[in-house]
Amino acid sequence: MSRIRSKGSLLVATGVVLTLATAAGCTSSSGKAGSGAAGGAAHKKVRLITGVKSDPFYITMTCAAQSEAQAKDMDFQADGSAQWDVSIQRPLLDSVAAARPDGLMISPVDTSALTPSLKQIQSSGTKVALVDTTVSDPSVGITRISSDNEKGGRVAADALAKLMNRKGSVVVISVKPGVSTTDARIKGFTEEMAKYPDIKVLPTLYDNDLPATAASQIQSTLAAHPDLGGVFAGNTNTGQGISSGLQHAGKQGTVKVAAFDAEPDEVAALKAGTLQVLVAQDPAAIGKDAVDQLAASFDGKSVTKSAGTSMVAITKANMNDPAVSKYFYKSHC
């Protein structure tokens, strides 16, 4: 397996493994942010609020954050919304804010709706780390850690175009507008797809993170566009819904699917051939890095303002490679 190492990314020429590791901003001067030195980090109260508590992406993130916080003797607790909804996440944020934690890690479910509350908690002295999703206001957060979602969207587009023999119609189904991560994936995907003149990109559909909605959307799209050759699923629940929708329509394997993430149901669908490419993120790295940055801040060390974590394009051909399967998400710690 030959490897081409270019700046900031590692492309394995013969496999379909594309590991993208980017880091913007600078690591701390010591380069050892969060090197386990307890220092000011010990006993600090740190709270994590994820986008959706039951989501394996966030469960994987939480497990890693919890373990890193434990190693630093932090007082760490995690919670998350039951659904991807501002009206559910806001009361969670307000109750955490009332307890005046030293640090808050949060995946805001909207790029602006929660900003006033986040600025308020920040002005009361809580250090905010934005994990996975972010907000438009640059004054929020001492650190922002996520995948390079635009790049992941481009990877999905190129993989899907190849599977579709560069022709036919393609549709994007995602969560809802105003989610920084999935919006960036769609941007990267559609910009990259423009390079394929014989592929028609249909209007993006939104499923509110509900698999059943994605399933019915893909079936109605198939009815309206018989030449549908590919689908890009913006996240886990969407990928699950598209997989079952294609099976109901008897189109599994015929219509090619590139889906973000690698939670257990998506991995099973990849193995079964209803999904063809998974763009897996590294939620564990996001969770661990955020704890390390908060610890660095508590210790008075420099903090990375924004950092990108790696991703891997997974297919049936490479999914059994331990270097790839280590990116599969967990449903429990």
Ligand code: T6T
């Ligand atoms: O794709 C991830 C996450 O990156 C995104 O912000 C929301 O959806 C997931 O949690 C997967 O469901």
